[in-house]
Amino acid sequence: MSRAIFDTAEYDRRLDRTKARLHEEDLDAIVVADPANMNYLTGYDGWSFYVHQAVIVTADRDEPVWVGREMDADGARATTILSADSIRSYSDDHVHSPYDLHPMDYVAGVLEELDVDDGHIGLEMDASYFTAKSYTRLQENLPEAEFSDATLLVNWVRVKKSEQELAYMREAARISENAMQAGIDAIEEGVPEYEAAAAIYDALITGTDEFGGDYPSIVPLMPSGDHTGTPHLTWTDRPFEDGDPVIIELSGCRHRYHSPLARTTFVGDPPAELERTADIVTEGIEAALDAAEPGVTCEAVEKAWRETIAQYDIEKEDRIGYSMGLGYPPDWGEHTASIRPGDETVLEEDMTFHMIPGIWTEDIGMEISETFHVTSSGAETLANFPRQLFTA
Amino acid sequence: MSRAIFDTAEYDRRLDRTKARLHEEDLDAIVVADPANMNYLTGYDGWSFYVHQAVIVTADRDEPVWVGREMDADGARATTILSADSIRSYSDDHVHSPYDLHPMDYVAGVLEELDVDDGHIGLEMDASYFTAKSYTRLQENLPEAEFSDATLLVNWVRVKKSEQELAYMREAARISENAMQAGIDAIEEGVPEYEAAAAIYDALITGTDEFGGDYPSIVPLMPSGDHTGTPHLTWTDRPFEDGDPVIIELSGCRHRYHSPLARTTFVGDPPAELERTADIVTEGIEAALDAAEPGVTCEAVEKAWRETIAQYDIEKEDRIGYSMGLGYPPDWGEHTASIRPGDETVLEEDMTFHMIPGIWTEDIGMEISETFHVTSSGAETLANFPRQLFTA
Numbered sequence: 001m002s003r004a005i006f007d008t009a010e011y012d013r014r015l016d017r018t019k020a021r022l023h024e025e026d027l028d029a030i031v032v033a034d035p036a037n038m039n040y041l042t043g044y045d046g047w048s049f050y051v052h053q054a055v056i057v058t059a060d061r062d063e064p065v066w067v068g069r070e071m072d073a074d075g076a077r078a079t080t081i082l083s084a085d086s087i088r089s090y091s092d093d094h095v096h097s098p099y100d101l102h103p104m105d106y107v108a109g110v111l112e113e114l115d116v117d118d119g120h121i122g123l124e125m126d127a128s129y130f131t132a133k134s135y136t137r138l139q140e141n142l143p144e145a146e147f148s149d150a151t152l153l154v155n156w157v158r159v160k161k162s163e164q165e166l167a168y169m170r171e172a173a174r175i176s177e178n179a180m181q182a183g184i185d186a187i188e189e190g191v192p193e194y195e196a197a198a199a200i201y202d203a204l205i206t207g208t209d210e211f212g213g214d215y216p217s218i219v220p221l222m223p224s225g226d227h228t229g230t231p232h233l234t235w236t237d238r239p240f241e242d243g244d245p246v247i248i249e250l251s252g253c254r255h256r257y258h259s260p261l262a263r264t265t266f267v268g269d270p271p272a273e274l275e276r277t278a279d280i281v282t283e284g285i286e287a288a289l290d291a292a293e294p295g296v297t298c299e300a301v302e303k304a305w306r307e308t309i310a311q312y313d314i315e316k317e318d319r320i321g322y323s324m325g326l327g328y329p330p331d332w333g334e335h336t337a338s339i340r341p342g343d344e345t346v347l348e349e350d351m352t353f354h355m356i357p358g359i360w361t362e363d364i365g366m367e368i369s370e371t372f373h374v375t376s377s378g379a380e381t382l383a384n385f386p387r388q389l390f391t392a
Numbered sequence: 393m394s395r396a397i398f399d400t401a402e403y404d405r406r407l408d409r410t411k412a413r414l415h416e417e418d419l420d421a422i423v424v425a426d427p428a429n430m431n432y433l434t435g436y437d438g439w440s441f442y443v444h445q446a447v448i449v450t451a452d453r454d455e456p457v458w459v460g461r462e463m464d465a466d467g468a469r470a471t472t473i474l475s476a477d478s479i480r481s482y483s484d485d486h487v488h489s490p491y492d493l494h495p496m497d498y499v500a501g502v503l504e505e506l507d508v509d510d511g512h513i514g515l516e517m518d519a520s521y522f523t524a525k526s527y528t529r530l531q532e533n534l535p536e537a538e539f540s541d542a543t544l545l546v547n548w549v550r551v552k553k554s555e556q557e558l559a560y561m562r563e564a565a566r567i568s569e570n571a572m573q574a575g576i577d578a579i580e581e582g583v584p585e586y587e588a589a590a591a592i593y594d595a596l597i598t599g600t601d602e603f604g605g606d607y608p609s610i611v612p613l614m615p616s617g618d619h620t621g622t623p624h625l626t627w628t629d630r631p632f633e634d635g636d637p638v639i640i641e642l643s644g645c646r647h648r649y650h651s652p653l654a655r656t657t658f659v660g661d662p663p664a665e666l667e668r669t670a671d672i673v674t675e676g677i678e679a680a681l682d683a684a685e686p687g688v689t690c691e692a693v694e695k696a697w698r699e700t701i702a703q704y705d706i707e708k709e710d711r712i713g714y715s716m717g718l719g720y721p722p723d724w725g726e727h728t729a730s731i732r733p734g735d736e737t738v739l740e741e742d743m744t745f746h747m748i749p750g751i752w753t754e755d756i757g758m759e760i761s762e763t764f765h766v767t768s769s770g771a772e773t774l775a776n777f778p779r780q781l782f783t784a
Binding site for chain 2: 045046047071072074075078092096098099102125126127128129131132133134135136149192193194197198201204207211213214215218231232233236237319322329331333335336338342343
């Protein structure tokens with residue numbers, strides 16, 4: 001009853017690359033707790049990351065091992081490429097337990113069974129759901145193990161996308177275009193913010209005529225009015241007012257792959273300065289996209305943006321983008337390469353980035369973003385949506 | 393420009409109760425990383441929990457201190473009741489940093505400044521987002537500190553709700569009713585699962601005629617067909633088929649307060665056995681609701697359910713509910729009291745629970761849930777929605 005969305009050969013390649021990295025780091029195993037990495041290695045897809053779970057890859061075993069809650073084991077059987085013996089689950093008395101039981105006690109038992117309990121084990125020390133307690137319980141249970149921080153090991157394996165991954169990201173881009181149009185259409189004077197958010201959500205999940213959308217890893221963000229400088233506040237009951245700038249940042253999602261997109265709209269007649277800022281942001285992002293190609297560093301792409309806007313006496317030194325693709329809440333970013341000063345990551349074919357530069361003047365913010373794929377000769381944006389200031 | 397949604401006196405009471413708990417645990421400070429606890433103590437509300445952030449409460453200081461990313465400080469000024477001096481932020485080079493900088497290095501500096509760096513500090517060791525790395529960085533930065541696990545300290549302070557919190561939960565219940573009706577109406581043979589999910593989402597965010605809805609902490613879950621035994625899988629492109637049972641679990645959300653609701657619907661003519669199971673689940677949940685009142689233990693409420701279904705030769709010993717209210721992804725549960733065997737928590741007036749029992753027979757699952765408020769004399773359900781098996 002598997003509904004895995006890649007063929008077995010693709011999972012084999014992912015596992016081989018992960019094992020090669022284990023070998024390079026002299027690791028006997030890695031305990032993967034990031035839900036995106038768990039999905040990447042096994043196909044597992046469920047909203048179960050509010051309890052502890054993990055995928056274990058060892059240097060020797062043919063398959064990864066999924067470990068989770070008993071009631072989620074059928075979900076693992078349904079969504080992963082794993083055989084029955086590679087799906088292990090702990091009983092429900094481990095969940096928010098009053099009995100001093102912790103799911104990582106069970107994970108430690110699996111590591112023992114896999115004969116790596118006295119080995120060198122990589123942990124995703126800074127992954128959102130790998131808690132401090134998860135770490136101390138593994139330490140207590142496995143006194144012979146040597147632990148190392150392997151936070152981004154699998155994330156870096158994810159950086160270059162396959163043809164099938166790119167196909168899903170392009171499908172996500174179709175959804176992003178529809179959702180952005182729905183948002184721009186919904187925003188007008190007197191309409192409460194939540195109604196625009198509802199229209200965007202409806203489009204994100206309805207998707208296209210051919211396929212539906214998944215839930216995105218980040219909710220649609222719509223800072224407006226005085227709040228364009230507060231990028232992570234969510235919608236309220238406030239009605240849009242004449243004179244409001246509104247930044248819309250959203251992403252369609254297809255089989256957990258994203259293609260984020262941001263645009264700015266203005267309720268009423270925009271001030272000339274905002275129009276001018278829109279032109280500068282557009283010129284800047286186009287310069288940065290032109291600069292992106294295999295062999296160029298991330299910091300060189302940022303520099304193309306920065307030098308373009310400097311012609312207009314705007315100085316700004318920021319992270320303007322990041323590698324992304326597969327994701328679960330709270331984030332669609334991969335936490336690997338960033339388009340910012342000091343990041344010397346060299347672009348390679350089939351990497352994918354969300355580039356989201358912005359300029360704020362006198363409390364009015366303006367953002368235009370693109371998700372792009374590094375091709376053999378340059379950068380191809382996944383969505384096709386006009387780069388301009390919109391008005392409502 | 394604060395948009396805090398409770399009056400200052402309510403935040404003062406929350407802080408007083410938290411400080412009383414610090415005193416009982418002999419703690420000089422607590423570092424709160426759970427976004428729901430951060431909101432509870434300060435009002436902070438933003439989708440910024442994908443980077444490290446915290447609220448620090450010390451035994452001596454009048455106000456909590458919010459610590460987050462520089463670009464989120466304006467969001468903290470907009471949503472919290474804190475004065476300017478209580479909002480501290482770290483620069484962007486701490487974010488997914490290639491420079492071996494970590495946000496907890498900055499948090500450690502704030503703890504020093506607050507003069508608790510050689511004190512006894514409580515940490516939410518098992519909270520999502522308080523990573524293993526957050527812990528080791530605090531340890532490295534503060535060698536004189538003594539750390540203790542204070543994971544549920546604030547969660548337990550949240551257990552009894554105020555009048556205003558209950559008012560928001562009742563508003564969330566209105567949204568849940570509308571969204572459940574939208575889901576039941578949308579599900580029919582041939583309709584893809586994602587279209588039902590989109591209808592539910594639209595209703596969740598559109599809310600009611602008077603107010604809109606927030607994003608819920610868990611996406612609408614809709615296990616159907618063969619998958620009613622996989623409660624945490626999300627929707628796909630599959631069209632509903634004649635003969636599909638569909639469990640809908642969702643929650644409206646208002647100012648981050650939830651009121652979850654689950655119902656089961658059947659595509660086509662339900663088998664007699666499922667009708668019978670629905671009657672048993674209904675009788676069981678009603679018995680459990682009748683049992684709930686101040687002075688009764690959580691395990692006694694579960695026992696009322698279990699003994700009712702045992703009359704029909706169904707044996708099942710499970711967690712059937714949990715305390716909840718305020719929440720952020722990945723969970724709306726509080727992780728405190730559970731309605732399950734062994735939980736001796738005594739119900740008190742103004743606690744709130746989601747009770748979600750279910751019965752599975754021959755791979756067909758049936759769930760009916762209610763969110764309830766413990767009143768002075770019993771249990772009042774927040775939503776008003778028929779308890780029955782629906783058909784499409």
